[in-house]
Amino acid sequence: MFKFKSHTPTTSNIAKLLKDPRIEFAFQKLELLSETLMQEHIRICQIPAPTFSESQRAKYFYQRFSELGLLDNKIDLAGNVTACWPSPASNYVCLSAHLDTVFPDTTNCQVRKTGNRYFAPGISDNAAGLVGLLAIAKILVEVNLVPQVPFLFAATVGEEGIGDLKGVKYLFQESEYKNSIQYFVSFDGPGIERITYRALGSKRYKITFTGSGGHSWGDFGIVNPIHALGRAISKMANYQTPQHPASAYNVGIIEGGSSINTIAEQACMQVDLRSVSASELSKLENHFLSSVKQALIEENLASKYSDSQLELQIEVIGERPSGELSSTSHLLQTAITTTRTFGVTPYLDCSSTDANIPISLGLEAITLGAGGNCGGCHTLSEWYEETDRAKSLKRTLLLLLALAHR
Numbered sequence: 001m002f003k004f005k006s007h008t009p010t011t012s013n014i015a016k017l018l019k020d021p022r023i024e025f026a027f028q029k030l031e032l033l034s035e036t037l038m039q040e041h042i043r044i045c046q047i048p049a050p051t052f053s054e055s056q057r058a059k060y061f062y063q064r065f066s067e068l069g070l071l072d073n074k075i076d077l078a079g080n081v082t083a084c085w086p087s088p089a090s091n092y093v094c095l096s097a098h099l100d101t102v103f104p105d106t107t108n109c110q111v112r113k114t115g116n117r118y119f120a121p122g123i124s125d126n127a128a129g130l131v132g133l134l135a136i137a138k139i140l141v142e143v144n145l146v147p148q149v150p151f152l153f154a155a156t157v158g159e160e161g162i163g164d165l166k167g168v169k170y171l172f173q174e175s176e177y178k179n180s181i182q183y184f185v186s187f188d189g190p191g192i193e194r195i196t197y198r199a200l201g202s203k204r205y206k207i208t209f210t211g212s213g214g215h216s217w218g219d220f221g222i223v224n225p226i227h228a229l230g231r232a233i234s235k236m237a238n239y240q241t242p243q244h245p246a247s248a249y250n251v252g253i254i255e256g257g258s259s260i261n262t263i264a265e266q267a268c269m270q271v272d273l274r275s276v277s278a279s280e281l282s283k284l285e286n287h288f289l290s291s292v293k294q295a296l297i298e299e300n301l302a303s304k305y306s307d308s309q310l311e312l313q314i315e316v317i318g319e320r321p322s323g324e325l326s327s328t329s330h331l332l333q334t335a336i337t338t339t340r341t342f343g344v345t346p347y348l349d350c351s352s353t354d355a356n357i358p359i360s361l362g363l364e365a366i367t368l369g370a371g372g373n374c375g376g377c378h379t380l381s382e383w384y385e386e387t388d389r390a391k392s393l394k395r396t397l398l399l400l401l402a403l404a405h406r
């Protein structure tokens with residue numbers, strides 16, 4: 001059970017910030033931004049940004065960071081867009097949001113409105129987070145709020161799917177900022193209660209079965225890569241995941257075959273394994289790998305011809321480390337206090353986000369929602385509703401300033 005320390009130095013720090021007339025002014029301005037932010041939100045959502053093809057959206061962010069008046073704007077070697085406020089330094093409080101979506105660039109991302117809801121693939125995950133990033137930057141510059149520890153803004157690439165947290169890995173392992181981010185806060189999707197402080201670990205595999213292929217009638221009895229895949233998936237689906245620690249598996253993509261009456265030469269699948277516990281993840285991984293190897297043995301044994309045997313290729317295509325931010329950490333305590341300041345009860349969460357990397361490196365990092373409600377995330381019927389956006393942005397601004405005015 002998580003215990004909240006009620007009298008941390010954080011509380012008085014936040015009370016002091018709330019009395020600052022410039023912060024009060026910044027909050028008033030955020031309240032009035034609804035229309036502007038919604039237009040920005042729609043614009044961002046309609047720029048396609050599939051994982052590994054985020055450059056068009058990245059260029060837009062580079063331009064917006066410049067227009068807003070942030071400094072030291074750049075697109076790094078990974079494709080992340082970064083900028084500072086007020087000026088480059090040796091230590092930063094970083095606010096980030098991922099640029100990429102799970103949708104291919106052929107997807108229609110035109111936003112349509114029905115009632116209070118805006119519908120479009122990616123409208124919530126993560127156009128909502130990205131517009132939050134710009135809103136915080138805009139307010140800081142317009143009100144000329146100068147934090148003691150400068151802010152680093154980062155629009156990252158490769159957060160989704162097989163992007164495997166590419167952008168944030170570069171930021172913390174190779175970029176010029178790798179040793180200077182003191183606190184990392186990531187906006188991912190809508191919401192206000194959620195504080196992700198535990199990093200959900202995952203392992204992703206591509207499995208390929210290869211055989212000679214042949215005619216469905218004339219060559220019946222030779223090994224069949226698609227049948228082997230079926231055997232493996234069936235064994236996999238029998239795995240009973242525990243309720244605690246929460247774990248999950250998913251065969252997300254299957255490919256193979258060329259016609260209904262051809263025995264395929266090749267079949268492959270991409271599989272996602274997740275658990276909040278590193279040891280449970282490794283149990284799940286062992287079950288998965290033995291299912292695949294057992295399927296290979298069974299399919300080869302079923303072959304009528306000794307020279308017809310399948311080959312198996314196992315590739316790791318993603319690995320996200322797990323970890324947990326200490327419940328007494330300054331960042332988590334400050335996030336809880338600022339959330340409660342706005343009358344919201346925080347919900348402490350475990351998820352796979354850009355914060356996985358700094359958390360796994362022992363740094364202080366969390367992921368927050370950027371306000372609003374959502375549904376159908378990662379589907380073509382994804383929607384967003386603007387409820388409480390201003391409140392969530394005010395909470396995050398207060399949090400960042402409190403972290404910077406330690």
Ligand SMILES: [Zn+2]
Pocket residue numbers: 098125126159188189
């Ligand atoms: Zn996301």
